[in-house]
Amino acid sequence: MFQAASPPRFLPLSHWRLLRQAPARAWVAAGLLWLVLFGAFMGLFLSIAVDRQRQSFEEATRTMKTTIESRLKVCEMLVFGLSEIVGYHPTVREERIREYALEASRRYGFVYTLGYQPRITLEERPLFEAAQAGPDGEAFSIRDYLHDETHHWHNPLGWTRAGIRAVYLPWMMAEPPLPRAARAMHGLDLLHDTLTGPTVTRALKSSEIEVTPTFRLMNNQHGLGYVRAIYRGETAPSDPAIRSNDALGIVTLVVKLPGLLHPTEDKARQYDMAVTRYEGSPRREARPNRYDQLVYESRAPVHRTTLERWLLPRLETRVLVDVPYFPYELAVSQQLGFSVLSPVGPWLAMGLSTLISYFALLVSALHARHRRLRQRATDNLYLERGNATVILQAISDAVITFDNDFIVQYLNPAAARLLGHPFPQRAVGRPVGKLVVIHYDLPRQAMADPFTECLQRRSEVGLAENSFLILDGGQKLHIEGTVSPLFDRGQQMVGAVLTFRDTAPVRRRMLEALEASERRLRQHEVELARVARINSMGEMASGIAHEINQPLSAIMSYCEASLSLLEEDEPDLEMIGRALRSAVSQADRAGQIIHRLREFVARKTQQFVPVDVNHVVGNALILTEHDLRAQGVEVIDRTRTGLPLVYADTIQLEQVVLNLIRNALDAMQGVYPYGRLQVETGFNGERVFIRVRDNGSGIPPEEVCRIFDPFFSTKATGMGLGLTISQTIIESVGGTLKVSNNPEGGAEFSVELPPLKTSTFVHTQEFTAS
Numbered sequence: 001m002f003q004a005a006s007p008p009r010f011l012p013l014s015h016w017r018l019l020r021q022a023p024a025r026a027w028v029a030a031g032l033l034w035l036v037l038f039g040a041f042m043g044l045f046l047s048i049a050v051d052r053q054r055q056s057f058e059e060a061t062r063t064m065k066t067t068i069e070s071r072l073k074v075c076e077m078l079v080f081g082l083s084e085i086v087g088y089h090p091t092v093r094e095e096r097i098r099e100y101a102l103e104a105s106r107r108y109g110f111v112y113t114l115g116y117q118p119r120i121t122l123e124e125r126p127l128f129e130a131a132q133a134g135p136d137g138e139a140f141s142i143r144d145y146l147h148d149e150t151h152h153w154h155n156p157l158g159w160t161r162a163g164i165r166a167v168y169l170p171w172m173m174a175e176p177p178l179p180r181a182a183r184a185m186h187g188l189d190l191l192h193d194t195l196t197g198p199t200v201t202r203a204l205k206s207s208e209i210e211v212t213p214t215f216r217l218m219n220n221q222h223g224l225g226y227v228r229a230i231y232r233g234e235t236a237p238s239d240p241a242i243r244s245n246d247a248l249g250i251v252t253l254v255v256k257l258p259g260l261l262h263p264t265e266d267k268a269r270q271y272d273m274a275v276t277r278y279e280g281s282p283r284r285e286a287r288p289n290r291y292d293q294l295v296y297e298s299r300a301p302v303h304r305t306t307l308e309r310w311l312l313p314r315l316e317t318r319v320l321v322d323v324p325y326f327p328y329e330l331a332v333s334q335q336l337g338f339s340v341l342s343p344v345g346p347w348l349a350m351g352l353s354t355l356i357s358y359f360a361l362l363v364s365a366l367h368a369r370h371r372r373l374r375q376r377a378t379d380n381l382y383l384e385r386g387n388a389t390v391i392l393q394a395i396s397d398a399v400i401t402f403d404n405d406f407i408v409q410y411l412n413p414a415a416a417r418l419l420g421h422p423f424p425q426r427a428v429g430r431p432v433g434k435l436v437v438i439h440y441d442l443p444r445q446a447m448a449d450p451f452t453e454c455l456q457r458r459s460e461v462g463l464a465e466n467s468f469l470i471l472d473g474g475q476k477l478h479i480e481g482t483v484s485p486l487f488d489r490g491q492q493m494v495g496a497v498l499t500f501r502d503t504a505p506v507r508r509r510m511l512e513a514l515e516a517s518e519r520r521l522r523q524h525e526v527e528l529a530r531v532a533r534i535n536s537m538g539e540m541a542s543g544i545a546h547e548i549n550q551p552l553s554a555i556m557s558y559c560e561a562s563l564s565l566l567e568e569d570e571p572d573l574e575m576i577g578r579a580l581r582s583a584v585s586q587a588d589r590a591g592q593i594i595h596r597l598r599e600f601v602a603r604k605t606q607q608f609v610p611v612d613v614n615h616v617v618g619n620a621l622i623l624t625e626h627d628l629r630a631q632g633v634e635v636i637d638r639t640r641t642g643l644p645l646v647y648a649d650t651i652q653l654e655q656v657v658l659n660l661i662r663n664a665l666d667a668m669q670g671v672y673p674y675g676r677l678q679v680e681t682g683f684n685g686e687r688v689f690i691r692v693r694d695n696g697s698g699i700p701p702e703e704v705c706r707i708f709d710p711f712f713s714t715k716a717t718g719m720g721l722g723l724t725i726s727q728t729i730i731e732s733v734g735g736t737l738k739v740s741n742n743p744e745g746g747a748e749f750s751v752e753l754p755p756l757k758t759s760t761f762v763h764t765q766e767f768t769a770s
Helices: 015-021 024-088 095-106 123-130 180-183 195-205 238-244 259-263 304-309 346-392 413-420 450-455 506-565 571-604 614-621 625-631 649-666 701-706 722-732
Strands: 111-118 143-147 160-161 220-232 247-256 271-276 294-298 316-322 326-337 399-401 408-411 466-469 478-488 492-501 606-610 636-637 648-649 676-683 686-691 736-740 745-753
Touching: 024 095, 024 111, 024 143, 024 247, 024 259, 024 316, 095 111, 195 220, 195 247, 220 238, 220 259, 238 247, 247 701, 259 271, 259 399, 259 450, 304 506, 316 413, 326 686, 399 413, 399 625, 408 413, 450 478, 450 492, 478 606, 506 571, 606 614, 614 686, 625 649, 636 745, 648 649, 649 676, 649 686, 649 722, 649 745, 686 722, 701 736, 722 736
Parallel strands: 636 676
Antiparallel strands: 111 247, 143 160, 220 247, 271 294, 271 326, 316 326, 399 408, 399 492, 466 478, 478 492, 606 648, 676 686, 686 745, 736 745
């Protein structure tokens, strides 16, 4: 471990204290990390610099290619300009050509010589040769040269007198004048020369500019010749065969390839450049002919070390010059050096590497300190665990822990004693539901499994008051307790703990007091129920008397009218028949009232099953589909899927929804332009609801509070029992039926039912005390 007396001034005291706790291997690792990071950052900065230099290299290559192409265009313009001088100023031809050539050579350093070369026939040859004789009597003749593979002109044995031919094109004019050593080329028959002849022949036939292959000039530099034919007329003849005979001569331009291809000074100092000739298409894949050779090469005066050549790449590229008659390939290369890297790069790499290594060392020191603190906490935890074990062994309450798979992990001696297990370790690993089988005295409904409910709710669950266990001897052990969840440090639930105790003594005293209290309460409830039945019977008798009195009064009126009609001399039998039929109808109405009342009082046996409210709504809409369509009502279905199930009688629940839909149809009669029925289902977090809404006339505010009263109806022919029966059915399953008026018109009935939690219900068994 690193030790020092006092921290450096640039280091915070808290960091220094941490670093003193870092082990020696952490310092070594930090040093190695610094070296790796420094190398990685330097590599990254070098890569960025190389990419930037590569872009500059590609741009420079494009610039050099463009420069060569522009110089070639200049050569074409010089040839066209020379052609105009020769064609339009024949009298001052030589003087104008000389001035033009001097200006071109002064402006463009790659111009070697320009001139006009006349066409001479066999008949004109003697006079032409005599006219070209030197002032000192030196003879002149049109000559040929036997080229070797180097294409230079220095071998005097290669010159011979030209043979007899119909036409000659001797080299006569060169401006600016060539050196004395180069004047030996005067008189060379360009038309039949093995090097220039094919190019001159093409120029005579095409009337376009033609370019010769590369050749050696008299100064041993590579050269290139431009040739264009001059004809007698202003335009060349259309027939290629006639063009050759109609030609007066040719204009020539010879350029020095080094001057044509040499880059600018700044690029010459940075890049290596070479130009080679290729013919064919594509040019890169063509096989070289005897003219293919290195025509130009330029080396940058820069020396690179072996380390630079080993670490940094050499940039190379090859491009073709986009001029049809110039099939040359430009090769540019550059060996990169450390100069491409900014001076800031190494310092930045060193700073970043130091910073990251420093923080890594701090993290290592923190880890070492946390490891020591964790070891200390583990020791304390072990001590506390021992104390907790002693406490669990000593308490009289039973304690059982189990995991998320309901497998028992621990039970204390009190639990083993109450459950009748002499060896607690054998109970570990068994399902808690088989080890602790909880029963209930006289359960009125399915009881939720407390172990499952605790794990699902992630909260404490108390055991029911009527919970008991059955011991091996068949004795009941009444218990009370709780099931509480267990969480780890990350608040992830890892299981639960069951604690319970024997409640037999206390329960015995409580049951005795409770039984006495229940007897008194039951007697009081009987008296209250008798009084309530008397009151209900009074209200029902009053309602029955009111409802039946109307049809009885009508029957009496119809019968009295019939008797009066029968006493007349000529009784109206048809009217008597209508009166009697009306009396029969009223009697049938009275019978219907009694029949519905009997159904209401009878309370048929209900069959409760899990029910999907969407199926109930769908069945009710199918049953009323004809009436809805006949009345022209628009149905808005807003049922939602995935709702919890409810526990109810399917038929009775359908009767409730069907009754609400029919009431809505009655309320929407005569609504303009059309009725609108909206049926909605959903879950508000506590209750599953069904809402039936219409756009009818609504319910008068003073009658809303009486809408569920027996025999109360807002319809002229209603008996007032439909909503009362519906409310009774809904309340029998623990739900509610509500009514309200919509602000925009119409009424809304809402049915709310408790959801069925099937995951927490288990089968229960009833036991009879001996």
